[in-house]
Amino acid sequence: GTDVVTIGESMVLMQPMSEGSLAYAPLFTRSIAGAESNVSIGLSRLGFKVRWISRLGADPFGDVILSTLAGEGIDVSRVVRDSSYPTAIYFKEFKGYGDPNVYYYRKGSAVSRLSPRDVEDSWLQGAKHLHVTGITPALGPETGDAVKLLMKQARELGMTISFDPNLRRKLWGEEEARAMLLSLIPLCDIFLPGIEEAEFLIGEKTEEEYGARFLGLGAKTVVLKLGERGSIGFAEGSSPVKADPFPVTRIVDTVGAGDAFAAGFLSGFLEGGNLTNEDNLRTALKRANFMGSLATQYKGDWEGLPKRDELLRLLSGGKE
Ligand code: KDG
Numbered sequence: 570g571t572d573v574v575t576i577g578e579s580m581v582l583m584q585p586m587s588e589g590s591l592a593y594a595p596l597f598t599r600s601i602a603g604a605e606s607n608v609s610i611g612l613s614r615l616g617f618k619v620r621w622i623s624r625l626g627a628d629p630f631g632d633v634i635l636s637t638l639a640g641e642g643i644d645v646s647r648v649v650r651d652s653s654y655p656t657a658i659y660f661k662e663f664k665g666y667g668d669p670n671v672y673y674y675r676k677g678s679a680v681s682r683l684s685p686r687d688v689e690d691s692w693l694q695g696a697k698h699l700h701v702t703g704i705t706p707a708l709g710p711e712t713g714d715a716v717k718l719l720m721k722q723a724r725e726l727g728m729t730i731s732f733d734p735n736l737r738r739k740l741w742g743e744e745e746a747r748a749m750l751l752s753l754i755p756l757c758d759i760f761l762p763g764i765e766e767a768e769f770l771i772g773e774k775t776e777e778e779y780g781a782r783f784l785g786l787g788a789k790t791v792v793l794k795l796g797e798r799g800s801i802g803f804a805e806g807s808s809p810v811k812a813d814p815f816p817v818t819r820i821v822d823t824v825g826a827g828d829a830f831a832a833g834f835l836s837g838f839l840e841g842g843n844l845t846n847e848d849n850l851r852t853a854l855k856r857a858n859f860m861g862s863l864a865t866q867y868k869g870d871w872e873g874l875p876k877r878d879e880l881l882r883l884l885s886g887g888k889e
Pocket residue numbers: 578602603604605607704735737824825826827828870
């Protein structure tokens with residue numbers, strides 16, 4: 570069987586070899602990235618069976634995304650190749666501090682054409698959990714409806730569902746983004762916003778108020794990411810659980826940290842089960858924090874993610 574299904578767009582990623590403006594960066598290394606495939610890689614390395622659903626152009630960049638993910642052990646058998654629309658690309662720009670800038674070239678990409686008519690029964694076949702993000706709904710006129718349909722189908726099948734809002738302000742307007750992201754919360758079990766995303770969605774509140782409000786909207790577990798302050802989890806009918814951050818020696822690239830966090834959290838959830846149990850919730854948060862902090866210390870979204878034995882060794886205080 571399949572542990573986790575996810576759906577989204579991955580892009581070829583060009584990373585400059587120098588810091589500063591891309592206008593003066595002559596050399597790039599090529600990788601691939603995308604929020605959902607980052608989560609897929611994280612989970613696959615930890616030993617879970619993951620199916621990634623997407624559309625890619627019938628082009629060499631589509632080939633490299635497919636072979637990279639297949640090489641990570643991910644089931645890519647449902648990916649559709651589209652000869653009319655291309656694979657997307659994006660560039661990072663490293664400033665030497667803070668979050669890198671990103672420049673997308675993804676309008677009119679193969680995934681932007683995704684619609685509910687494309688959704689197939691075989692996508693969720695034999696799977697336990699669905700993970701989605703708020704990026705896919707931003708990509709095209711019908712991508713949000715496709716994600717919603719898939720969430721509803723997953724629920725009917727008795728699967729659990731996680732949702733990371735992954736707000737990308739460059740991709741859509743403020744009102745549209747807020748309405749769509751809020752409408753997906755009732756369809757998920759595990760909601761994983763960052764504190765700034767929480768504020769974007771419902772205004773400035775205390776952590777406890779965020780937890781209560783999102784639970785009230787229908788999520789069963791709310792995991793609030795606090796960045797360098799760690800994270801805090803809220804589950805229906807139990808008290809909040811706070812998890813301390815792991816110390817980071819040098820931040821290299823923050824892009825992908827949220828996805829590593831999600832992979833860590835979901836791995837804990839899939840192993841431990843019921844998140845109303847405080848110990849289970851604490852274990853999942855701790856893993857999430859650790860994976861997130863690890864991701865920031867490597868260039869690239871997912872290259873620094875650990876295999877299962879490495880994770881267990883590092884978490885138990887072993888040396889790298
Ligand atoms: O979460 C990391 C992603 O944001 C990055 O890889 C690119 O998928 C991407 C996006 O849409 O921002």
